[in-house]
Amino acid sequence: MITISGVTKIYPTGTPALRNVNLHINAGDFVSIVGQSGTGKSTLVKLMIAEEKPSKGTIDIGGWDITRIRRGDVPFFRRQIGVVFQDYKLLPKKTAYENIAFALEVAGETYRRIHKIIPQVLDIVGLSHKHNSYPFQLSGGEQQRIAIARSLVHRPKIIVADEPTGNLDAINAAEIVSILKKINEFGTTVLLVTHNREIVNHLRRRVITLHGGEIVNDEQEGKYRL
């Protein structure tokens, strides 16, 4: 599903963010990537959603060699993976419904299909009653659930969640993780980037630890260890 081979990323400033990272993630896995700030977690996410290109190495995601992806193909690739960010990245002038619909509209889905899919994903995240609310009318937890709903609309095989609980309190964070677990149970591969010790320890799933841009630990039923 995801194969990262010998990836190194050095930013134009000369700072190496990742050094010779090798990683393989199977379909249906739930993997947590942990590490202190500045260890390369966000860079890894940026590489996986083709926001950045590696300086060295290859990344294969669901059959897409994204190290050689053409600029014009990036939107098509992004429609096949769901991404959830710490700051939710919702369009502020669109309602919850419109935010989710936008991801489908850019892919050319018909209105009939959009009207069918959106209630389903809103139901998964438990926010059917908030479809007409604008982001500023929603709490942080609700905004993140809308972002997850949006990431689900294309029925992606992979969901990349970059610090999805970073701005949330413990109760909302637990709710978000529970939604991600539910999504994983449907067969979607989930990649959770976090530095929330409690969540990682509670999950009891595969944990990859990054330190100084390198993978220093990779355990199948791991715990949060730095």
Add this chain to the structure above:
Amino acid sequence: MLALLRIIKYALQDIWRNISLSFMTVFILVLMLLSVNTLWSLDVLTKEAVGLVKKQVDVSFYFYAGANPKDVAEIKKYLGSFPEVVSVAVQSPEDVLKSFKERHKDESDVENALTELGENPFGPTLTVKTKEPKDYQKIMTAMNVPEYKNLIEKRSFENHEAAIERLQNIINRIEKIVLGLTAMFAIISFLIIFNTIRVAINTQRVEISIKRLVGASNWFIRGPYIVESFLFTCLSVAATVFLVFFALQYLDPYLAAVLPAGSSLTNYYNSHIFVLFGVQTTAVLLLTIASSVLAMRKQLKV
């Protein structure tokens, strides 16, 4: 087709949900167009006024009494052959006398003097009009040859020479000033519009990056801004047409003094409406689209 409809929908949503920014953009465009039209009107007025003055300027050659009509006819033919000459009119001695009497009908001294003379003291008069005031110098030079010079008693050009020279200078300067103002205004307008649109797009840079991250293609992101540019252009040109014609209603009576009889700025705008506003629409549309595309280039790199 579906994508186009969605792009139009997003554009309308953006305009409505950023109504104050949309209003400001249209307002700036209207101000720019009004200034362009003011400059344009000034140019038209200057040309019309100068044309009117040019028409009133002529040069007259007063022949000695008893000048041979054949000579006068020959000179008329000769001057008429100049490409710069618009018309050459000859007044016979009888006509000159008649108009002289008409001018002095209430002056008994003049009447008595003419009676005392017993004969017509005037020769024929030749009046020449040229296309440009500067062409009169050429006519004067042509008439300076001895065979013509000796037939002429007086010429009126000396009286006009200074005025014509000054008029020519004013025309040249006005044309330069209008050209300079137009160039300066074009640059200022471009900078104002470019920055207005850049600010509008910069306020939406987060939204643009989000759209990229959820898989929108560049054209899906650019499209609404291009549609918005089109709508802003149409709205601003329509508002300008309305304001220009509204202002002309009040300005025309004041401008009648400097315009030839029967013509007005309203008539000018009516007869040139498609060219005038067609050019302005095209220019503003190109300017707004180019500004949007340039301002968005950086944001679309995500």
